[in-house]
Amino acid sequence: MNIATPVPSGSAAAHDIAGFVSDMQGGPNGPVPLVSEAQIVRRRSRDFFWYSPILNTQLHGKSADIIACPRDEADVIRIAASCAKRRIPLTVRAGATGNYGQAVPLEGGVLLDITGLNAIEWHRPGVVRVGAGAKMDEMDAVLRPTGWELRMHPSTKRMATIGGFVAGGSGGVGSVTYGGLREPGNIIAARIVTVEETPRVIELRAEAAQFVNRAYGTTGIITALEMPTAPAWTWIDLVVAFDRFEDAVQVGQEVALADGIVKKLLTPIAWPLPSYFKEIKEACPEGKNLLIAMVAEASLESFKMVLGSRGTITHEVLNDESPGKLPIYEFTWNHTTLQALKVDRTVTYLQCLYPADRLMESILQMRDMFPGEVIPHCEFIRFGGRLTCSALPLVIYSTPERLAEIIALHEANGVFIANPHVYTLEDGSRHKRVDADQLGFKHDVDPYGLLNPGKMRTFVPKA
Numbered sequence: 001m002n003i004a005t006p007v008p009s010g011s012a013a014a015h016d017i018a019g020f021v022s023d024m025q026g027g028p029n030g031p032v033p034l035v036s037e038a039q040i041v042r043r044r045s046r047d048f049f050w051y052s053p054i055l056n057t058q059l060h061g062k063s064a065d066i067i068a069c070p071r072d073e074a075d076v077i078r079i080a081a082s083c084a085k086r087r088i089p090l091t092v093r094a095g096a097t098g099n100y101g102q103a104v105p106l107e108g109g110v111l112l113d114i115t116g117l118n119a120i121e122w123h124r125p126g127v128v129r130v131g132a133g134a135k136m137d138e139m140d141a142v143l144r145p146t147g148w149e150l151r152m153h154p155s156t157k158r159m160a161t162i163g164g165f166v167a168g169g170s171g172g173v174g175s176v177t178y179g180g181l182r183e184p185g186n187i188i189a190a191r192i193v194t195v196e197e198t199p200r201v202i203e204l205r206a207e208a209a210q211f212v213n214r215a216y217g218t219t220g221i222i223t224a225l226e227m228p229t230a231p232a233w234t235w236i237d238l239v240v241a242f243d244r245f246e247d248a249v250q251v252g253q254e255v256a257l258a259d260g261i262v263k264k265l266l267t268p269i270a271w272p273l274p275s276y277f278k279e280i281k282e283a284c285p286e287g288k289n290l291l292i293a294m295v296a297e298a299s300l301e302s303f304k305m306v307l308g309s310r311g312t313i314t315h316e317v318l319n320d321e322s323p324g325k326l327p328i329y330e331f332t333w334n335h336t337t338l339q340a341l342k343v344d345r346t347v348t349y350l351q352c353l354y355p356a357d358r359l360m361e362s363i364l365q366m367r368d369m370f371p372g373e374v375i376p377h378c379e380f381i382r383f384g385g386r387l388t389c390s391a392l393p394l395v396i397y398s399t400p401e402r403l404a405e406i407i408a409l410h411e412a413n414g415v416f417i418a419n420p421h422v423y424t425l426e427d428g429s430r431h432k433r434v435d436a437d438q439l440g441f442k443h444d445v446d447p448y449g450l451l452n453p454g455k456m457r458t459f460v461p462k463a
Helices: 017-023 038-044 052-056 072-086 138-148 164-168 205-210 247-256 278-283 297-307 333-341 358-370 399-412 438-445
Strands: 065-069 091-093 110-113 120-124 127-131 148-149 189-193 202-207 219-230 235-242 263-269 291-298 313-319 347-349 377-381 386-391 393-395
Touching: 017 065, 017 189, 017 219, 038 065, 038 110, 052 399, 072 091, 072 110, 072 148, 072 189, 091 219, 091 386, 110 164, 127 138, 138 148, 138 164, 148 297, 164 219, 189 205, 202 205, 235 247, 235 278, 235 297, 247 263, 247 297, 247 358, 247 377, 247 386, 263 358, 278 333, 291 297, 333 347, 358 386
Parallel strands: 065 110, 091 110
Antiparallel strands: 120 127, 127 219, 148 219, 189 202, 189 219, 235 291, 235 313, 263 291, 263 377, 347 393, 377 386
């Protein structure tokens, strides 16, 4: 597993930024807003790649030359046309909450901030059409009064945009019921702009929408998405403490398999990882393992029935995402890693997928293989119609070589690793999403390889 791919060095002098700035003047809607102040450009050229000590070294100092802030799709088309004409690299940025350097421009050029494309075009029961730059929490604020909400979201929901989630994500809170974005029906449609001298606008529907799923913005500029929604329940945030980690996993699995219990989150976490959760310290007894859960209020009694006397509920509150509040999902998924990094910047993490046919055996095998070095943190999900666990275990980091060895040992024992310590699609996870040939599609929509260059390692641009 390659965790030390050299990062290419871009040269701002090689890009015709002055020509690009000239192209952005005038126009039917006036000049496209640009940001050229070096300090701001450098800051907004970053994401959360520093979760990885490998990427933190590799991507340090990488920056765009200028930021373009389109107000609508027409602006995006102008920007794409200019970059294609002048062969300027173009990297799309939204909330920049990713962890693998997805939004970091490796070769300089233009950083395309799409957060201005945030309008909800329409919504009806079960579906919403929205600009790619819309924040996910703001989407739910509009949808929930109508009785609907997004099916799933990352733990960074209050910062993340829907376009960034699709381009860089895989699943999250809600995936215990609906699976990940790769599952049929979880992305209904995506509207994209190509990067050519005369850009095209393409509507990708159903299976074709997988061309942009977890592609890091390399396969077209997403301007709008059509996403499925789910019934908006009143959710209860729960923390349950257990003496044994395997009991937390077992109860989580039983609740996940109980079809009559409406749930959104089931997260077993082994001690001592909960010792990092300072904001909910009172819910994390010393030495105890946790199951963090979100359960519909109507299913709370049934959840407690399944739990029985195996664990103790230490936190039970109504889910609250309002400013100043701390929803329990901000201690799950990759926020678990963030909570640890707040205390100890020397730790890091992995991203795993356990085999569904030997789930408990595999989780405990990996725990016992790396005592005190890899601390288990699981997330129950549906994957290909079967219940299993994704996992983001905390790793006590020592050297790149040891990290590579830990990854290799997981894979040798049938645990799939989506390596979060590399920045390319091919090395980080499966390159093809379902039946979508992302490499072939990129040749059609980005023939010169200008979109986020360096992130799709096997792509050879048109001469």
